[in-house]
Amino acid sequence: QVQLQESGPGLVKPSETLSLTCTVSGGSISSYCWSWIRQPPGKGLEWIGYFDYSGTSKYNPSLKSRVTISVDTSKNQFSLKVTSVTAADTAVYYCARGGYNWSYGGLDYWGQGTLVTVSS
Amino acid sequence: DIQMTQSPSSLSASVGDRVTITCRASQSIDIYLNWYQQKPGKAPKLLIYAASSLQSGVPSRFSGSGSGTDFTLTISSLQPEDFATYYCQQTYSTPPDTFGRGTKLEIK
Numbered sequence: 257q258v259q260l261q262e263s264g265p266g267l268v269k270p271s272e273t274l275s276l277t278c279t280v281s282g283g284s285i286s287s288y289c290w291s292w293i294r295q296p297p298g299k300g301l302e303w304i305g306y307f308d309y310s311g312t313s314k315y316n317p318s319l320k321s322r323v324t325i326s327v328d329t330s331k332n333q334f335s336l337k338v339t340s341v342t343a344a345d346t347a348v349y350y351c352a353r354g355g356y357n358w359s360y361g362g363l364d365y366w367g368q369g370t371l372v373t374v375s376s
Numbered sequence: 377d378i379q380m381t382q383s384p385s386s387l388s389a390s391v392g393d394r395v396t397i398t399c400r401a402s403q404s405i406d407i408y409l410n411w412y413q414q415k416p417g418k419a420p421k422l423l424i425y426a427a428s429s430l431q432s433g434v435p436s437r438f439s440g441s442g443s444g445t446d447f448t449l450t451i452s453s454l455q456p457e458d459f460a461t462y463y464c465q466q467t468y469s470t471p472p473d474t475f476g477r478g479t480k481l482e483i484k
Contacts, residue, residue: 301412301463301475316472317377350419359467362410362425369419371447 258283260351260367268345268374274338278351278367284333289354291363292325292336294347302347304336306354314358341374348372378402378469388484390456397449397479399464404444408468411440411449414478415460422450423462451476459483 264276278290291306305315305325317321319338327334338345348369355361379402389395399409407427410421422431424440427447437452451458464476 266432300478301414301465303465303472303475305471314471317474320471352419354467355425358470359408360426362422362465362467363420363433364422364425364431366419366421 258353258365260353260365262349262351262367262370264370264372266371266373268341268372269376270342270374271340274336274341274345274372274374275355276335276336276349276351276370276372278336279352280332280334283353285327285334286329288356289358290325290327290334291352291354293350293352293363295369296344296347304338304349306358307334308354308358309356343374346372346374377472378405378466378474380464380474380476381465382464382479384479385387385477386480387483388482390484391454391456393454393456395451397462397464397481399442399449399476401445401447401466402470405466405468407443408466409440409442409447410465410467411438412463412465413458414463420463422459424448454481454484 259281261279268274287309289308292304307313322339324337350369352363353365353368381400408483409427414420428440462479
């Protein structure tokens with residue numbers, strides 16, 4: 257059974273960098289696609305970006321200049337960094353697994369989510 | 377960017393009712409449309425992928441249909457555990473990968 261677990265600080269100061277890690281167990285991160293999604297309190301889902309086993313990464317254009325997704329295959333983890341955060345980045349952040357092909361299959365495994373609050 | 381219009385935004389229904397939620401894309405997305413269910417405080421759960429394929433373990437009362445620009449999620453007979461928020465997601469054109477704004481399904 258594939259499991260994902262987000263970890264990282266729950267509070268980040270404005271203008272600083274938000275950093276989260278997703279640890280994958282029960283399956284290899286060297287296959288499939290892996291994604292970050294966020295959800296501001298009381299609002300809908302926003303896709304942040306994904307990477308796949310070939311090394312391709314794609315990001316939401318609204319965040320692209322501030323977002324980096326990286327992978328550590330030795331630890332079976334992938335990470336998210338969002339720079340220059342503001343209160344608008346306050347959200348529950350989820351990591352999730354996509355299909356072998358991003359377009360086909362949907363996000364079938366999700367972490368439980370972690371709330372990140374941007375505040376001084 | 378492809379825009380996803382999900383309707384209705386909220387819906388009241390009773391146990392046993394048949395319910396349909398729609399998602400319309402601003403341009404053709406072939407069959408690259410997924411449906412998720414989210415309960416308060418929980419991560420979304422994949423119900424339907426590729427417009428009409430039922431995700432493993434999901435009850436057969438859930439079904440999806442459509443292609444091109446118009447899609448529907450149908451729950452044939454509502455159960456108490458189905459009251460939640462439902463989202464569609466297009467994966468035809470990435471980035472960005474667009475979610476609908478959600479449909480909150482409430483008990484009448």
